[in-house]
Amino acid sequence: MSEEIRIIGGGITGLFLAYHHTKRGDAVTLYESSNKLGGLIGTNTVEEGLVEFAANGVLLTDSMNSMLDDIGLTPLFPNNASKRRYFWTNRKLSRLPISILTGLRLLYTVCFKKLKFNEEQNFETWARHMFGSAITENIIEPAIGGVYGTRLESLQAESIFNQWDGSGSSTILKEILKNKRKTYGTVSFPLGMGDLISHLVDYLKPKIQIKTNVSLDSLEEILQWKGKVKLSISLKNLIPLLGNQIDREETPNLLSITTITRFGKNHLTIDPCFGILFGKNEGIHALGVLCNSDIFPGRANNDLHSETWIYPSVAKTDDKISWESILEEDRKQITGKTDSPKAVYITSWTGAFPAYDRKLFLFNKRLDVLESQWIAEGKDIRFFGNYRKGIGLRSLFESTSRE
Numbered sequence: 049m050s051e052e053i054r055i056i057g058g059g060i061t062g063l064f065l066a067y068h069h070t071k072r073g074d075a076v077t078l079y080e081s082s083n084k085l086g087g088l089i090g091t092n093t094v095e096e097g098l099v100e101f102a103a104n105g106v107l108l109t110d111s112m113n114s115m116l117d118d119i120g121l122t123p124l125f126p127n128n129a130s131k132r133r134y135f136w137t138n139r140k141l142s143r144l145p146i147s148i149l150t151g152l153r154l155l156y157t158v159c160f161k162k163l164k165f166n167e168e169q170n171f172e173t174w175a176r177h178m179f180g181s182a183i184t185e186n187i188i189e190p191a192i193g194g195v196y197g198t199r200l201e202s203l204q205a206e207s208i209f210n211q212w213d214g215s216g217s218s219t220i221l222k223e224i225l226k227n228k229r230k231t232y233g234t235v236s237f238p239l240g241m242g243d244l245i246s247h248l249v250d251y252l253k254p255k256i257q258i259k260t261n262v263s264l265d266s267l268e269e270i271l272q273w274k275g276k277v278k279l280s281i282s283l284k285n286l287i288p289l290l291g292n293q294i295d296r297e298e299t300p301n302l303l304s305i306t307t308i309t310r311f312g313k314n315h316l317t318i319d320p321c322f323g324i325l326f327g328k329n330e331g332i333h334a335l336g337v338l339c340n341s342d343i344f345p346g347r348a349n350n351d352l353h354s355e356t357w358i359y360p361s362v363a364k365t366d367d368k369i370s371w372e373s374i375l376e377e378d379r380k381q382i383t384g385k386t387d388s389p390k391a392v393y394i395t396s397w398t399g400a401f402p403a404y405d406r407k408l409f410l411f412n413k414r415l416d417v418l419e420s421q422w423i424a425e426g427k428d429i430r431f432f433g434n435y436r437k438g439i440g441l442r443s444l445f446e447s448t449s450r451e
């Protein structure tokens with residue numbers, strides 16, 4: 049039976065929700081506070097090539113692929129050369145930054161060691177207990193930090209792997225297999241991630257009502273609405289909307305990220321690669337760098353190379369130092385040479401990322417309680433977004449497809 053659905057927030061989460069509901073034949077109205085859809089995601093076409101505002105790619109699954117078929121968009125697969133991925137550990141590039149013996153320990157831990165989360169421990173302390181220092185410092189710290197926009201000490205394992213059974217009766221391997229879906233690697237689109245937004249919007253426009261420049265800032269008003277309501281605004285905007293529904297000490301932490309897309313004549317690494325992940329205390333300010341023009345065709349013009357560097361905004365400790373000089377200093381450590389970029393594009397997102405820590409874990413429990421409380425009162429209002437079930441677009445696509 050067709051249902052009336054109101055979606056608040058026209059970022060990718062809201063657009064995915066709208067897509068799934070139109071497939072079910074529901075009557076959807078989407079409200080977006082700004083004059084454009086897509087939220088964080090978008091692509092700027094500049095003289096030197098493409099500049100992504102946030103996400104550079106999405107993990108392709110079968111269900112995502114059928115959505116792309118529906119909206120008439122062909123995924124752009126990465127170049128073969130980009131299979132090479134580097135870690136920067138002990139101040140050098142490495143594809144496998146641990147010894148064979150440590151590798152065997154990693155294998156043993158993943159396959160046989162009982163998985164037990166500890167609410168008292170941050171991710172770093174927990175990982176050191178679970179895997180040992182070498183694996184934590186050389187693999188987990190750079191890999192997790194690069195995705196979650198901060199260092200391990202500001203994160204918590206249970207918050208990130210909230211779908212996993214961490215009670216001490218399962219193993220990491222069992223949990224991976226339980227949650228495993230077939231994936232086809234990271235893809236982008238011919239005109240960048242903005243292409244995904246414009247195709248989704250073109251597909252949805254004739255099927256749903258889209259109301260831009262409408263900011264819904266009163267929870268009382270939303271609670272009066274009939275039909276189902278899906279809140280898909282960012283965590284940063286959700287906190288003030290919830291008002292006194294949450295106590296001050298329950299307020300989750302937010303992270304600020306700066307990305308810099310740099311176009312230059314010279315390659316960052318000798319061989320083309322996907323990018324580099326940086327460990328802590330390795331003399332580099334960045335969390336990671338993506339070698340865009342090595343990964344996807346059409347990212348840079350005129351034989352230029354394109355890289356996107358990802359920084360926690362706290363990496364800039366002095367207003368007198370520019371982001372450009374921080375980047376060039378980091379770059380020099382890797383190449384051993386001073387270089388001048390052709391162009392640099394900086395995007396700073398304040399409070400764009402939820403900090404996946406203990407507070408967020410408890411905040412989500414609080415949201416579960418609120419949802420149940422409202423259902424008991426006959427109001428179907430639910431929360432969706434990158435603070436709920438995972439930060440990446442694939443998680444957002446899957447979580448929005450479930451009722």
Ligand SMILES: Cc1cc2nc3c(=O)[nH]c(=O)nc-3n(C[C@H](O)[C@H](O)[C@H](O)COP(=O)(O)OP(=O)(O)OC[C@H]3O[C@@H](n4cnc5c(N)ncnc54)[C@H](O)[C@@H]3O)c2cc1C
Pocket residue numbers: 056057058059060061062079080081082084085086087088089101102103104105106107262263264265280281282285289305307397400401432433434439440441442
């Ligand atoms: C730098 C960076 C790089 C990333 N890289 C990747 C990547 O490579 N791959 C990947 O999978 N993910 C990546 N991510 C994560 C991914 O981009 C985000 O998780 C995702 O875009 C969040 O989308 P959203 O719709 O939940 O939130 P948002 O994009 O924040 O959208 C929320 C929307 O709600 C609107 N809104 C807010 N308040 C109201 C209101 N009161 N009423 C109406 N509308 C409102 C906003 O205007 C906005 O349009 C990256 C994120 C960043 C910041």
